[in-house]
Amino acid sequence: MCGIAAIVSHKNVNQELYDALTVLQHRGQDAAGIATYESGRLFLRKENGLVRDVFKTQHMLKLPGLMGIAHVRYPTAGCSSSAESQPFYVNSPFGITLAHNGNLTNARALKKDLFAEDQRHINTESDSEVILNVLANALQSQGKTRLTVEDVFDAVSEVHQRCRGAYAVVAMITGFGIVGFRDPNGIRPIVFGERESEGGVEYMIASENVALDALGFKLTRDIKPGEAVFIERSGVLHTAQCADQKMIDHAPCIFEFVYFARPDSMIDNISVYKARLRMGEKLAAKIQREWAGHDIDVVMPIPDTSRTAAIMLASKLKVKFREGFIKNRYIGRTFIMPGQKMREKSVRQKLNAIKLEFEGKNVLLVDDSIVRGTTSAQIIEMARDAGAKNVYFSSAAPPVRYPNVYGIDMPSASELIAHGRTEAEIQEAIGADRLFYQDHEDLIAAVGQGNKDIKHFDTSCFSNSYVTGDINAEYLASLEALRNDDAQMKQNKESFVIEI
Numbered sequence: 001m002c003g004i005a006a007i008v009s010h011k012n013v014n015q016e017l018y019d020a021l022t023v024l025q026h027r028g029q030d031a032a033g034i035a036t037y038e039s040g041r042l043f044l045r046k047e048n049g050l051v052r053d054v055f056k057t058q059h060m061l062k063l064p065g066l067m068g069i070a071h072v073r074y075p076t077a078g079c080s081s082s083a084e085s086q087p088f089y090v091n092s093p094f095g096i097t098l099a100h101n102g103n104l105t106n107a108r109a110l111k112k113d114l115f116a117e118d119q120r121h122i123n124t125e126s127d128s129e130v131i132l133n134v135l136a137n138a139l140q141s142q143g144k145t146r147l148t149v150e151d152v153f154d155a156v157s158e159v160h161q162r163c164r165g166a167y168a169v170v171a172m173i174t175g176f177g178i179v180g181f182r183d184p185n186g187i188r189p190i191v192f193g194e195r196e197s198e199g200g201v202e203y204m205i206a207s208e209n210v211a212l213d214a215l216g217f218k219l220t221r222d223i224k225p226g227e228a229v230f231i232e233r234s235g236v237l238h239t240a241q242c243a244d245q246k247m248i249d250h251a252p253c254i255f256e257f258v259y260f261a262r263p264d265s266m267i268d269n270i271s272v273y274k275a276r277l278r279m280g281e282k283l284a285a286k287i288q289r290e291w292a293g294h295d296i297d298v299v300m301p302i303p304d305t306s307r308t309a310a311i312m313l314a315s316k317l318k319v320k321f322r323e324g325f326i327k328n329r330y331i332g333r334t335f336i337m338p339g340q341k342m343r344e345k346s347v348r349q350k351l352n353a354i355k356l357e358f359e360g361k362n363v364l365l366v367d368d369s370i371v372r373g374t375t376s377a378q379i380i381e382m383a384r385d386a387g388a389k390n391v392y393f394s395s396a397a398p399p400v401r402y403p404n405v406y407g408i409d410m411p412s413a414s415e416l417i418a419h420g421r422t423e424a425e426i427q428e429a430i431g432a433d434r435l436f437y438q439d440h441e442d443l444i445a446a447v448g449q450g451n452k453d454i455k456h457f458d459t460s461c462f463s464n465s466y467v468t469g470d471i472n473a474e475y476l477a478s479l480e481a482l483r484n485d486d487a488q489m490k491q492n493k494e495s496f497v498i499e500i
Contacts, residue, residue, distance in 0.1 A: 003027030010199025028072030031085035036065035095174035102166035186225030270450030280312030373417030
């Protein structure tokens with residue numbers, strides 16, 4: 001899961017791309033990168049770390065140009081090496097840089113085809129480099145020395161035909177312009193907008209509209225599933241549907257609304273904030289049905305993404321809402337940290353309990369979801385240590401029982417606490433006195449209410465139903481072997497080897 005941005009402007013874009021990445025930092029804290037274009041040359045800076053650490057004044061001065069793309073990353077495919085930070089670059093044809101959010105499900109097969117048939121070399125394990133080379137090969141196979149807008153759209157059409165999985169992409173073609181496109185299922189979010197300037201209209205593409213808001217761009221709309229948006233270097237906008245109609249099946253990832261997106265974002269015309277309010281409302285209704293005579297004294301959120309749902313839940317239960325944990329904002333997300341010991345250590349560094357709010361009380365803790373369960377168990381223990389009489393736990397999402405293969409780093413089923421366990425067994429495992437999960441249907445209703453035109457969502461990590469239709473037990477087994485904690489720790493220590 002990553003964040004992407006692109007700007008075509010009448011002034012230098014380096015600072016604005018930097019600012020966009022800081023707004024999208026929640027989507028990736030592993031690595032950051034910016035690529036710009038000026039006078040026939042591409043300029044690139046990328047490295048592991050937060051945006052503020054990757055880019056210093058001396059780096060920004062070396063990123064001139066009126067158009068560029070940017071990326072923040074979590075490693076969801078490949079490894080966490082700086083070699084896999086984005087944007088990626090190929091010099092042929094024309095010179096193309098690309099940044100990608102999502103995950104290709106047929107990356108391994110594509111890599112072999114690119115080498116054997118297209119004679120293109122892939123140097124990393126990243127599926128983003130694969131999609132870049134598919135795009136580059138599609139442009140090169142046209143055999144033209146001068147591109148047209150239609151050529152770019154034709155190349156995106158070929159990407160849709162060859163690539164499977166989730167992808168929201170921005171790519172910059174040297175001297176020509178920037179293209180943004182989205183997979184035919186629209187799994188990962190991407191929007192575009194414009195603003196007026198003294199030099200004329202300027203355009204921006206980003207993962208979330210909050211990045212546009214921060215830079216004074218007006219949201220135009222989401223890029224549609226299968227659609228491509230091309231902005232010429234001169235500032236002319238073009239759009240086209242590049243996927244066959246039979247391929248299009250809009251199914252946005254519901255986990256964006258549960259956890260990943262900022263609450264002030266709009267995704268596919270659905271307010272993330274209002275969706276989370278409705279999650280809290282639905283969860284409260286379930287608690288009232290199953291435990292009408294509850295003895296909950298206070299409702300507390302696990303900062304920060306569960307706060308919105310917790311506020312509504314407390315209101316519906318007519319129970320006090322209190323902040324019981326203070327978050328250290330300089331600690332990364334724990335559920336995606338490589339290695340259980342590191343995650344366990346980090347939880348106590350990340351949160352500190354306000355003892356006065358816990359002493360002698362029956363506390364209902366609200367979290368957005370329970371993934372590996374490490375954080376939940378540690379937090380419950382912290383609540384008891386702070387003096388809570390009873391600790392009840394609730395999740396605004398259903399049990400995460402299955403891998404998410406579309407760009408979220410939860411690919412190993414064996415590391416998911418809900419996999420193969422009943423809710424009673426999960427309650428015992430995390431040490432809660434009672435446990436409440438959101439019902440699957442209620443989650444869909446809470447999110448879907450915001451846009452009735454969306455008929456279904458990708459809920460694969462809850463339902464085991466994969467919208468691309470190409471995921472089977474064999475694929476999941478191979479993915480688990482590659483992406484479990486032990487494999488990741490080994491992979492991140494080794495050099496890259498391309499297997500054919």
